[in-house]
Amino acid sequence: MSASSVRLGVDIGGTFTDVVLESGQDFYSTKVLTTYSAPENAIIEGLHKVCELSGLKPSVIEQIIHGTTLATNALIERRGAKTAFITTDGFRDVIEMRTESRFEQYDLNLQLPEPLLPRHRRYTLAERINAKGEVMIELQRQDVEELVDQIAAAGYESVAVGFLHSYVNDVHEQLVVEVLKDKLPNAMVSVSSEVSPQMREYERFNTVIANAYIKPLMKSYLGRLSDRLGNEGVGCSIFLMHSGGGIISIDSAAEFPVRLVESGPAGGAVFAANIAARYGLDKVLSFDMGGTTAKICLIKNQTPKTSRVFEVARTYRFKKGSGMPISIPVIDMVEIGAGGGSLARVDNLRQIRVGPESAGSEPGPACYGRGGERPAVTDADLVLGKLDADNFAGGSIILDVNGSAKALSRHLGEELNMDTETAAFGLVEVVDENMANAARVHAVENGEDLAEYTMIAFGGAAPLHASRLCEKLGMDRLLIPPGAGVGSAIGFLRAPFSFEATRSVYMKLSDFDAPLIKKILQELEVEATRFVRSCDSNANILTDTKMYMRYSGQGWEIPVSLTPQQAKNPDAELFQQLFDTEYTKLFGRPVEGIDVEITVWSVNATTPPQAVERLAEHAGADAATVTGTRRLHNPATGNMDEAVVVERNAIKSGNQVSGPAVITEDETTIILPAGFNGVSQSDGCMDLRRER
């Protein structure tokens, strides 16, 4: 894309649809309410608004990049199509039996989430392939035909196919596809060896079923969107953000809609990665806090960390195991139920608990004065002086401090014998600690020490809490970019075309088969590259090869990257060395005398990242213009100190602000506690440093 091109980023979220128009260096953004029944309507409305703002016509837009929570919501709300699943005899209940465990051990009345498809929509066929890919029981075409007749008679809209060990040998799955095409040409078909060719049947079957389940809905939506945009005079191609942080063509998205799950948050991570590149930062923690959840992601070398499996639709307080696993390449994020609307209570241990229950936008926190009676994080922020009652959301809502104080005092203060301010402090400390704990555990799981990291914070509530989080995590630098409210949509515009192809092939280093490895990696490269080519026929394509390795006998693989050169010349000794290095980094020391095995191979093909100009950083010179003072709670002493108030719009590049201070803007407020210094950079980022 040339520097002057006109592009549109669109993020459909749960409440708002964000639309960002970029024309060369200029940006125009808007937020409109999401229109659930026909989500394309909100996009068109947003399109009109940004076109009006910019004075540009829709026809000059050269590229549209779109991310959406529609796929995720369809899974959470179970609004998918009537779908049948065909699997191996003896394994009808894999998605229902899950891991045979309880995600909450002390709840006698625990309820497990219902499987995506009820048992009577799951069918089996006599067939069996073993772990080596050898056919033990051959699938009979006649059996398939009989079953397909039954499925046709029942009128299913979508069919998922998943057989045991199909990631090694897909011959039986392909036979079913053939018969389906023949006898049921209009049915949408999803096959596990194509959607998610990874070992572990629960994850793979659930993923292919999820794909099939949302496919009719997403296909129809994407078709309508294309048509509507065409009617508005938009002639360019539409691309979709996927969960792995790249973009794919609208056709690939319609074929593999499960890859769109979590595409909004992925955009946020790409947004942060792009800022990291601007500042030349190799170790970044992105912190995105909105109304109901906070998301935390590690970004190393300007690339968000990715993973192969994640969980959607958690049904029980965001608890691990209470959702359903989806095995696709995904940006690895921790999401916890902590946002501005998260509600607080005192439990019977006299402990303050915050979230995951949220006040949402209706009735909202007590200070909205819309009937909310319980204290939310926003109420505590208001009482502690972090928010200005008269200038919230650009003055569109006047906040009721008394309402907040009453809620805090009734639900926390009276119970714990604390005054209102201390109760508010306790609430905020608990929610900040929850987020810090999530970040710490995530860092430990990845063998990272956060002390060396810089935080990039965005989302409506993040700038209010980020500095305290830095203190808790021992981090010394914090960047708060402008446009924090539409970060994901901006991120879409920064994402490369990319597609990651993965495959499970089990190999011990003692059984090293170099020709086979070459073949696998080459096939994966061809597959991944093909998807990227379908978006851009000339671009230079880079590939990133990863192996997932472990000691024989362990259950947890760690990713090991190969350079293109190393991938072309597989070498057992080198692979061992690379593994030892990674293992030592994570766990301190290698284990001697145990064979190492590779379980999964992946190749990510991507267009080069957009060229980012390294920013000339200001050290800070003149103090920013102070417009007033405000009483602000000091978490180190528990006192209310006097803090200066600065308007972000009035800050010039290079201006300096010293804490205690609050920097106000329409979308959010930045808090600088005592000990923090901020300098406004030429790209509009506030660059905060903690003095120690």
Add this chain to the structure above:
Amino acid sequence: MSKQFSDVANQVMWNRLISVVEEQAQALVRTAFSTSVREAGDLSAGVYDVQGRMLAQAVTGTPGHVNAMADAVSHFIRRIGEDNMFEGDVYITNDPWEGTGHLHDITVVSPTYHNGNRVGFFACTAHIVDIGGRGFGADAASVYEEGLYIPIMKFAERGEVNQSLVHIVRGNVREPQQVVGDIYALATCNEIGQRRLVDMMNEYGIGDLDAIGQFILENSKRATVERIAALKNGTANAEMTVDGFATPITLKVSLAIEDEKIVCDFDGTSPVDKKGINCPLVYTKAYACYALKCAIAPEIPNNAASLQPFETTAPENCVLNALHPAPVALRHVMGHLVPDTVYGALDELLPGLVPAEGAGSLCNFQVSLRPRTDEKAPDDAVRAEVLTFNSGGAGARPDLDGLSATAFPSGVMTMPAEATEHTGPIIIWRKELRPDSGGAGRQRGGLGQFMDIGALGGHEFDISAMFDRGKYPARGRRGGHDGAKTTIEQDDGSKMQGKGKQFVPHGRKVLMAFPGGAGYGDPAERDPELVKRDLVLGYISESQARDTYGLAEDKITEAREIVRTGSSF
């Protein structure tokens, strides 16, 4: 610091300690070699004050270690001696009676120092791959046959590892690299906890854990005692007979709610068994306490104070208080049946709270595969040991059906069939729900599961079975019916035993049906719509719908039509 301000700090530090031990546990899950740790979560991690009182325990882990861990550190303090403790020390044991119930669990304890002062301890436990002896199974006649015994001793002193101990371990176990790897992993995970604790102490400027410890223990004690005090005092008795190894075993409990504590006394329970299914008291306590905590104070975190009001006693040398040198390798089989026994009594005192009986014990088995010996084996035939974890159905709850094929009271997970088939030449032919196995009731018991296994061509195998509920099913409550029993046989119809090592010749399959949970309430009271749904989903057969639940013929016809058309219901 003002009182209010320090209250906020204490709130935050309590949260932090729970997070620290969780980090400790996660580190272990990711580095352990033992299947039961990494797949099944058979581990535990905790932080202790300087007196050895447990302040926090990781949520990750299985209930069997709850009290065992709480007690273990005081044994270490007593055995090692406070004067003999130094910075950089690491202590170890696998004593079933002072650790967590069998030789396969290794417990590692590390003292933590801050500014030169000992401020507390970290401890963790994991089930390791092998400990020598006969291997993991019920077949030993005494603990001496079950493997290497490591009394409480120093694994490292002032950072220097005791190499003699490492040599002895290496020389006595089947997988020396993995076992030694696991011991180091345990020590490392304590180190991670220690670093985080010191960070926290620096952040809050505290020199010891006295104040925060007191805050945690007082609040936990008060909350737990409040819960118990709210219950009416009383005593109730219950007993449950189960398969045992060769002869049936009766578990008997007398449960007393007394003002501020609850006491379980297992007097009358069968004597120690000849085979390794006996339970040291520490493990019995863990499951009795777990059962009570679930029912009475589920959300209070585990620590010394919240566990203290739950007392457990059992006569010496009964199967639930086996003394040295009784064999105890499979202590989990009896231990997992303790909660159902306790609930039998608790249900009399607090009706409408606890579930009906369920499968209880996990349905685990170990398979030892080898090249066939009846004829020439193919050249690529191999030897392999494969351990799997599986679950039957849980008991129906007063207002909810039982969970199907889900572990209770154990906290473990199963392994994917595809992963299991990569660990050796085993074929899992079937692993799916077992219709009609959930005991009928107003609330239906959870379904058990079918599991059929065999070997790849060219192999034969031994199966070491660890199943119960074959002769004595889970019993229904308040008119609910019993769950289905465990069955095990070969595909030629030859019968097999529920416990012990048994040979399976080349080409044969083992067909297993794991037990269902029992029902709750009279099946006649079950909502016909739920009966119809169960029929549509194939959880029950037409005959059970008709004969046991009395479902009307028109509803049965409707169900058939829904199945045929794949419609919603």
